[in-house]
Amino acid sequence: MSQIEWAMWANEQAIVSSTVIALGGILGIAGMFKNWQFGIYAVIASVLIFILEWPRGKRKKGRTMERVLQRPLAVLVNHLGVFGRNYFIRFILYLILCVPCCFILATVMGGISLFVTSIIYFIAAMKGEEWLAVGLDAETVDKRRPQSLSLHPPKRPPPRTRERHENLGDRTVDVHDITIQEEIR
Amino acid sequence: MGRLLNDIPRWIVIAVWIAGNIGMFVYTYFRYMGDEFYYLRLILGEGLPVARAGASCLNLNCMLILLPVCRNLTSFSRGSLKRCCNKTVLRQLDKQLTFHRYIAYMICLHTAIHLGAHVFNAERFLDSYSQPGILSALSLLPTTPDGTFINFIRTAATDPIREMCKTTAGVTGIIITLVLILMMSSSTETIRRSYFEVFWFTHHLFVVFFIGASIHGLGEIVRYQTNIDVHNPHVCKDKYTEWGKKADDGKVECPLPQFAGSPPQFWKWCIGPVVFYLMERGVRFYRSMQQVVILKVVKHPSNVFELQMRKKGFTMGPGQYIFIKCPTVSHFEWHPFTLTSAPDDDYFSVHIRQVGNWTNAVAKAVHVDSEEVEKNLKLPRISVDGPFGTATEDIFNYEVDVFIAAGIGVTPFASVLRHIWFKETKDASMELKKVYFYWICPDLNSFEWLHNLLREYDTKMAESGKTNFLSYFIYLTQGWDKNLAKNIVLHENEEFDPITGLQQKTHYGRPNWNKIFPAIAEAHPEKEIGVFFCGPKGLSKTLHKACNQHSKSGTKFYYNKESF
Numbered sequence: 089m090s091q092i093e094w095a096m097w098a099n100e101q102a103i104v105s106s107t108v109i110a111l112g113g114i115l116g117i118a119g120m121f122k123n124w125q126f127g128i129y130a131v132i133a134s135v136l137i138f139i140l141e142w143p144r145g146k147r148k149k150g151r152t153m154e155r156v157l158q159r160p161l162a163v164l165v166n167h168l169g170v171f172g173r174n175y176f177i178r179f180i181l182y183l184i185l186c187v188p189c190c191f192i193l194a195t196v197m198g199g200i201s202l203f204v205t206s207i208i209y210f211i212a213a214m215k216g217e218e219w220l221a222v223g224l225d226a227e228t229v230d231k232r233r234p235q236s237l238s239l240h241p242p243k244r245p246p247p248r249t250r251e252r253h254e255n256l257g258d259r260t261v262d263v264h265d266i267t268i269q270e271e272i273r
Numbered sequence: 274m275g276r277l278l279n280d281i282p283r284w285i286v287i288a289v290w291i292a293g294n295i296g297m298f299v300y301t302y303f304r305y306m307g308d309e310f311y312y313l314r315l316i317l318g319e320g321l322p323v324a325r326a327g328a329s330c331l332n333l334n335c336m337l338i339l340l341p342v343c344r345n346l347t348s349f350s351r352g353s354l355k356r357c358c359n360k361t362v363l364r365q366l367d368k369q370l371t372f373h374r375y376i377a378y379m380i381c382l383h384t385a386i387h388l389g390a391h392v393f394n395a396e397r398f399l400d401s402y403s404q405p406g407i408l409s410a411l412s413l414l415p416t417t418p419d420g421t422f423i424n425f426i427r428t429a430a431t432d433p434i435r436e437m438c439k440t441t442a443g444v445t446g447i448i449i450t451l452v453l454i455l456m457m458s459s460s461t462e463t464i465r466r467s468y469f470e471v472f473w474f475t476h477h478l479f480v481v482f483f484i485g486a487s488i489h490g491l492g493e494i495v496r497y498q499t500n501i502d503v504h505n506p507h508v509c510k511d512k513y514t515e516w517g518k519k520a521d522d523g524k525v526e527c528p529l530p531q532f533a534g535s536p537p538q539f540w541k542w543c544i545g546p547v548v549f550y551l552m553e554r555g556v557r558f559y560r561s562m563q564q565v566v567i568l569k570v571v572k573h574p575s576n577v578f579e580l581q582m583r584k585k586g587f588t589m590g591p592g593q594y595i596f597i598k599c600p601t602v603s604h605f606e607w608h609p610f611t612l613t614s615a616p617d618d619d620y621f622s623v624h625i626r627q628v629g630n631w632t633n634a635v636a637k638a639v640h641v642d643s644e645e646v647e648k649n650l651k652l653p654r655i656s657v658d659g660p661f662g663t664a665t666e667d668i669f670n671y672e673v674d675v676f677i678a679a680g681i682g683v684t685p686f687a688s689v690l691r692h693i694w695f696k697e698t699k700d701a702s703m704e705l706k707k708v709y710f711y712w713i714c715p716d717l718n719s720f721e722w723l724h725n726l727l728r729e730y731d732t733k734m735a736e737s738g739k740t741n742f743l744s745y746f747i748y749l750t751q752g753w754d755k756n757l758a759k760n761i762v763l764h765e766n767e768e769f770d771p772i773t774g775l776q777q778k779t780h781y782g783r784p785n786w787n788k789i790f791p792a793i794a795e796a797h798p799e800k801e802i803g804v805f806f807c808g809p810k811g812l813s814k815t816l817h818k819a820c821n822q823h824s825k826s827g828t829k830f831y832y833n834k835e836s837f
Contacts, residue, residue, distance in 0.1 A: 101458040121396040193433040194392045
């Protein structure tokens with residue numbers, strides 16, 4: 089457990105919100121009630137949010153668990169530059185996006201959920217957090233450093249003398265020794 | 274096959290629960306297909322039975338969801354069921370959080386169903402005003418001063434959002450769904466593991482959820498017909514223009530239909546578990562008031578410190594865990610830690626790694642970093658809840674034990690090994706004669722404290738002359754670089770390993786189970802060997818296969834997974 093990074097929670101909240109908005113939008117369209125066109129808006133908005141939020145940002149400390157297939161989307165978000173990076177922009181964006189959701193009953197819940205998302209992003213922005221791509225910079229590091237210089241751990245285990253294990257006088261066969269011998273051969 | 278047998282009780286529990294949900298859904302669905310809801314269904318269509326079926330499943334699951342988190346209750350029931358049930362059944366009680374999660378998923382599903390159906394219902398209630406014929410006739414009820422209404426929207430000139438905000442059901446519904454969404458988004462794995470505080474605090478919004486859900490039905494919007502005996506909807510639905518009017522013979526064929534709301538049900542379902550939960554909190558409160566004496570604070574390398582404590586009436590088994598609260602740091606947070614002391618010790622201890630806000634604050638409170646050792650340093654109050662989890666006594670049923678730990682999974686073995694050692698020195702008649710301990714670890718940082726423990730064994734075994742009792746093998750999977758290789762070669766002929774400082778040298782790479790198991794089998798012919806594992810799932814499968822594969826020619830390996 090490290091210092092709270094609000095953006096991480098905001099990101100999860102945004103994914104959930106986009107699902108809720110999408111479900112609401114589909115319901116709205118299916119119901120064909122008054123102003124059902126907002127349902128179409130909701131579905132499109134939810135897809136946009138989903139694309140923007142699926143790639144998880146890099147954590148300040150520790151390893152970041154990437155989502156399944158997040159790399160291509162991370163490249164996309166990375167290309168957005170400051171619009172992808174800055175959480176204050178996300179806060180404003182979601183604040184605007186959530187307004188039309190509140191016009192029909194079906195998407196109200198998603199709209200409120202998105203509003204909360206934007207508030208959490210506001211806290212994240214105030215704490216000075218920003219979105220950084222995960223895993224993308226690792227490739228550039230590799231390019232900069234030629235392969236021959238990097239210290240890759242050898243594939244084989246280090247050599248061990250045999251006597252050590254024998255003088256233990258154990259009835260047990262030292263199985264690890266066998267393993268090593270096998271691999272050296 | 275053994276794996277399957279291990280899992281059967283779990284699948285039975287899940288199957289019963291899913292069947293219960295389906296049964297509840299179907300039962301409620303058809304209950305709302307009855308005649309007293311005929312007119313309501315005319316307005317709402319399928320939305321009515323679907324919403325109600327979802328609601329009743331919500332009742333059922335909200336009743337269940339509190340039970341698995343009552344850790345003292347499950348611990349108590351495990352204790353009292355010990356006599357009558359076998360171990361695989363009891364072990365289900367250890368999976369409480371998994372069940373808690375499954376139930377939570379089900380609650381989310383039924384919330385979606387309930388919410389979606391009610392969106393349709395609200396829209397259709399409003400829409401019925403603009404439908405000619407019976408629908409608008411129903412909506413316009415009551416037409417007499419003592420009549421009752423069916424449509425909670427009282428005017429056509431409105432929109433559903435405004436109407437929803439006027440009702441208790443609408444407002445509480447929005448609030449508790451939002452609370453549910455927040456709880457869900459903050460309990461995903463990343464948040465739970467990395468930012469426990471966020472998870473912990475938002476999860477306590479469940480109080481709002483339960484209060485909101487209890488008053489959700491107070492508005493009594495779903496209204497059933499009270500006079501189907503005199504007003505048969507099947508007969509009268511086409512004669513809505515003549516409702517309440519006298520026919521030629523002076524009789525009223527169809528009096529005006531009367532409606533009444535259904536009272537809220539949620540509290541009836543949840544009162545029991547809520548009482549259990551309150552008792553649970555009471556127990557936790559009582560435990561937190563009990564005095565715990567910190568005997569010793571030991572600082573270990575890599576920001577790990579050990580707390581040795583004593584508490585009146587505290588008994589533990591090897592491999593159990595406790596919850597710790599430090600009121601000077603936070604009044605609310607309980608954090609789980611595996612016990613690392615043996616039941617035979619006159620104290621109990623935990624090893625805490627300083628990685629987060631809470632652990633750092635606790636370290637500060639117990640003065641881990643202060644250099645001078647003063648007697649009068651004031652130690653904070655600590656509260657302890659537990660111990661929880663099944664203690665394993667299986668280890669003593671075999672003559673030979675193989676313990677395999679991966680990464681952090683080593684912590685319960687610290688306690689187990691200590692316990693075994695105590696028993697070995699005192700109890701000469703112990704069946705257990707030989708212990709193999711394999712520890713697979715990506716890197717050895719932050720586990721220096723375990724080396725100390727193993728080193729202790731080295732010396733103790735040397736002293737007592739029982740050098741054969743415990744063989745331990747450490748596997749470093751991270752690999753090694755040139756510097757490390759040089760180091761290893763340099764120290765090759767020394768007695769102690771250059772990395773761990775232990776007598777047995779560290780191995781590099783992963784262990785080859787297909788060599789290890791036959792070798793062990795060969796060393797112990799015609800014996801029953803217990804294999805105990807704590808660590809990730811993938812390795813568990815491999816080990817289980819290896820156990821079955823090498824259980825030939827008299828020697829049998831018995832695989833025990835996650836028994837700690």
